[in-house]
Amino acid sequence: MQNISEIEELIKLISKLPGLGTRSAKRIVLKMINNREELIRPLAKNLAEVYKNISRCKTCGSLKSNNIGCNNCENLNQKFSKICVVENIADQWSIEASSVYQGYFHILGGTISSNNMNKDELLINALVNRVKKEKIEEVILATSATIEGQTTAFYIQDSFKDVEVKISKLAQGLPVGGEIESLDDGTLIYAFKNRNSFKKD
Numbered sequence: 001m002q003n004i005s006e007i008e009e010l011i012k013l014i015s016k017l018p019g020l021g022t023r024s025a026k027r028i029v030l031k032m033i034n035n036r037e038e039l040i041r042p043l044a045k046n047l048a049e050v051y052k053n054i055s056r057c058k059t060c061g062s063l064k065s066n067n068i069g070c071n072n073c074e075n076l077n078q079k080f081s082k083i084c085v086v087e088n089i090a091d092q093w094s095i096e097a098s099s100v101y102q103g104y105f106h107i108l109g110g111t112i113s114s115n116n117m118n119k120d121e122l123l124i125n126a127l128v129n130r131v132k133k134e135k136i137e138e139v140i141l142a143t144s145a146t147i148e149g150q151t152t153a154f155y156i157q158d159s160f161k162d163v164e165v166k167i168s169k170l171a172q173g174l175p176v177g178g179e180i181e182s183l184d185d186g187t188l189i190y191a192f193k194n195r196n197s198f199k200k201d
């Protein structure tokens with residue numbers, strides 16, 4: 001293949017997407033180039049719109065459209081007494097699909113030890129503020145059973161030491177190293193129903 005820098009660059013970018021290597025990236029790019037009007041033009045337009053209009057909500061960590069606000073924490077017509085803390089949106093989708101939980105979600109966007117992730121970006125202060133403002137009775141920590149997930153859970157628990165709220169954590173049934181989004185419904189439901197409360201000092 002000749003070296004056309006625009007194409008090389010696009011292949012390099014696409015191969016960074018989850019689940020794709022260079023080989024798949026090349027196939028995708030060729031498919032796009034062969035379908036300029038059906039694929040490249042609408043994709044370019046759509047990507048520009050997403051870049052311009054979609055951002056992370058600073059209150060709950062979910063993605064929101066700047067035009068209509070956040071559907072995860074603002075535009076809700078229901079009030080809840082629980083908030084479930086997850087690492088990423090895919091975790092929230094898994095929990096919602098299992099129907100085991102009804103309540104608010106807070107998306108950290110990573111863990112304390114994941115690359116380039118500092119405590120501000122995890123929106124932990126925002127979480128504490130939400131709990132106070134919404135009069136939340138229980139914070140459910142649904143971070144992964146990895147060292148990073150557990151470190152993050154302990155840090156969050158510590159951030160609530162001066163707040164009157166029940167903190168619980170998914171424990172039983174979670175395999176060590178298990179990521180929430182990859183659990184089957186049965187395991188997830190079991191982990192939720194058997195969540196452990198932390199003892200307050």
Ligand SMILES: [Zn+2]
Pocket residue numbers: 057058059060061062064070071072073074
């Ligand atoms: Zn939000």
